[in-house]
Amino acid sequence: MALNLLYLHARDEESAITFLQQHNVLRQVPPNCITCNRVMSLVKSGRGEERIFRCPLTKFTILFLKKDSFWESSHLKFKQIVELLFLWAFKIPISTANDLVDVSEKTIVQWFAYFRDICTNHLVNNPYRIKEPGVIVEIDKSLVAKRKNNVGHVVERRWVFGGVGGSALQQDKAS
Structure with missing residues (x-):
């Protein structure tokens, strides 16, 4: 499709x-x-x-x-x-995208980052509620830490939050 x-x-x-x-x-x-x-x-x-x-x-x-x-x-x-x-x-890896489109890998990386930034800006500027009356919402958080070259001290720490509610939650429980 x-x-x-x-x-x-x-x-x-x-x-x-x-x-x-x-x-x-x-x-x-x-x-x-x-x-x-x-x-x-x-x-x-x-x-x-x-x-x-x-x-x-x-x-x-x-x-x-x-x-x-x-x-x-x-x-x-x-x-x-x-x-x-x-x-x-569709979350196609950059290496595969490079094989499919006649564009350099550097260009693909830049455009994928740009698309991600556009979506991020939209979500930041247009917040929405995930909770409706009578709907159960599960919320979770994770602290993601990245080490430079997998050695040494932690150079970047970022909290990631997520939530699932409504029909998505019911589908997860059913499977």
């Missing part, structure tokens, strides 16, 4: 752009030209697969599709971005 979705949304640049626009990650509404105020058109640039907004009247006023998005400074194609998103979401 997931592989079908990946193929559907990352088979080419057009489908990847549509997917990212549908999820409000890329601009959906074309901007207006700053010269004549007409709505610009999304077209391929003369340089490969890059997409730009071009004024249909003046033809010289352009704006890159990646402008004002997460991907503004990225050199990746939209197809590669969607592929990396899916691989990260």
Whole structure:
């Protein structure tokens, strides 16, 4: 099922752009030209697969599709971005992702960290309750300590909290 979705949304640049626009990650509404105020058109640039907004009247006023998005400074194609998103979401190891996508391992590490940061920021900025009236919630905590090269004193300590409630808790008890 997931592989079908990946193929559907990352088979080419057009489908990847549509997917990212549908999820409000890329601009959906074309901007207006700053010269004549007409709505610009999304077209391929003369340089490969890059997409730009071009004024249909003046033809010289352009704006890159990646402008004002997460991907503004990225050199990746939209197809590669969607592929990396899916691989990260399904917890595919970096070494495997490196075999599947034509991107360097360093780039994959950076993008996976970036996706993680985006999710972390969202959860920090949009807290939610895990407890509803009449629902049992189990909460646990762990202190995670990391040693540099597995020797010497502890250099980093971090508390990790987690909670399970509602239907997830009932499913765990049943199995």
